Amino acid sequence: MQMDGELSGLGEQMRTWRRDIHQHPELGFHEHRTAGLVARLLTEWQIDIETGIAGTGVVGTIRGTRGEGPSIGLRADMDALPMSEKGTPAHRSTHDNVFHGCGHDGHTAILLGVAWHLSRHRDFRGTVHLIFQPAEETLRGGSAMIDDGLFERFHCDEIYALHNNNALPAGKVGVRSGAILSACDLFRITIKGIGSHAAMPHKSIDPLIVGTTLVQSIQSIASRNIDPLDTAVVSVCKFLSGTAINVIPDTAVLEGTVRTLSVKAQDITLARLRTICEGAATMYGCEVSFEHLQTSPPTVNTAAETEHVRRAAERVLGADNVIVDVAPLMASEDFAFMLQQRPGSYFFLGHDGLTCHHPEFDFDDDTAPTGATVFLEIVRQRLG
Known part of the structure; x- marks a missing residue:
């Protein structure tokens, strides 16, 4: 696929795209400028696009010139975080309390680099769908795209994504079969007791006592x-009570929050949270309600597709630069919903x-060619 020389030169272009996106960050489901930039570039490169998927999602489709074959999905997230940037790079965020503090600007630039290269080298069989996803930070963008017919409209036999990870040195890639990121469940517990004067606690059912007991029991x-x-x-993470x-x-x-690496642990933990709340209500004679606010599954890589990533990364980076069975993270990712629908693999880019999420985080632009090269080698091995 003649990628080495071209991608070396493409690194500077990916840096330019990334820093432009970093300067103009947008929150989940509001990535209008970013999606517009993606759509404009894909159109210039004569890539078929559809926009407005789950609001601001964009999918570009490239069909190989060698005829029928498998369909591969490559996904990047586009949204920023609702936090202020404390660093002072020249490309610092121009929006108050909106900041690309997770690297999604880099992921988008990497997939744009892949798109540019594939638009010029379509000598493969089958189809590549370039999925630019909104609202990963909310853990709702992936499922929203699925609900909007992502896989019915853009059939994928397998799907891949990456994420920067500073636990790995730059230039290395980490792969893992099975759970690589945790499930995430958000909860709220509301305690309704009886208020009283601080000098007459015997006339109260003190929700602070109930709450502190719950925190320890949990x-x-x-x-x-x-x-x-x-x-x-x-x-x-939050304990709200009292006014005077x-x-x-x-x-x-x-x-x-609850973070778990297996569905079994997820189910047990949520069941125990409910039981502990019921027990506290009985013990203290008050009302304790448990709300399960949001859920996402663990990010579970399938074995065959993880092996494809390993082979691709070892071919272009060398075996010494690929960490097999990399340690999982207890962070969460809504690419997990896509992996529930299709076989695939999510890997780490050192x-x-x-x-x-550090307020001075800035994506390491020198790693973008590494990420793009691995994506392209996956395409070459699977469709070439």
């Missing part, structure tokens, strides 16, 4: 209900710099 789930060889993390220093309030609200 921590027993991972240590006493989950198989030690499995993984679960339950974090209560001398008043016992009548309500308290706890909010948090990079130098800070970790994702």
Whole structure:
């Protein structure tokens, strides 16, 4: 596919696209400028496109000149985070409290680089669908595209995605069969007690006491209900209650997350959360309601497709630069919904710099050619 020399030169162009996107970040389902940039470039390269999928999603389709064959999906996320950028690069965000602090600007630039190359080298059989997805940070964009007919409109036999990961050195790729990222469940617990004067606690049912008991009891789930060889993390991240220093309030609200690497651990943890809330209500004689706000599954790679990524990465990077059975992360990703629908693999792209969601994070542009080269080699091996 004549990719080495061309991609070396394409690196600077990917850097330019990436920094332009970084300067103009957009939140999930509002990626209008980014989607417009993607659509304009794909059109210039004579790639068939459809826009407006799940609102702001874009899919470009390239059909090989060698005739019928498999269909491969390559996916990149486009949205930014609702946080302020504290770094001072020349391409700093121009929008208050919106910032590409996770690397999605880099993922989009990488897939644009792949698109540019494939538009000029269509000597393969089958089809490549370039999926530019909105709203990954909300964990809803992937499922929204699926609900909008993604795989009915753009048939994919297998699907691939990547994410930068500074736990790996730049120039290396990490692959893993099975769960590579955790499931994510968001919850809210509302306690309705009885308020009172701080000097008369015996006339109250103190929701703060109930809430602190719940926080401690919840921590027993991972240590006493989950198989030690499995993984679960339950974090209560918000505890809201009270309005005055001398008043016992009548309500308290706890909010948090559950992260699990298996569906079994996910089911056990959610069931135990409900049971603990029911027990607290009985013990304290108050109302304790549990709300399961949002869920996404673990990101589970299929074995055959992970092997395709390994072989592709080893061919273009060398075996020493491919980490097999890379350690999973307890972060979550809505590419998981796509992997529930189609076989595929999600892999890590090593990079130098800070970790994702740090206020001074900036994508390592020098890694973009590595990511694009691996994607292109997957296409070559599967369709070439």
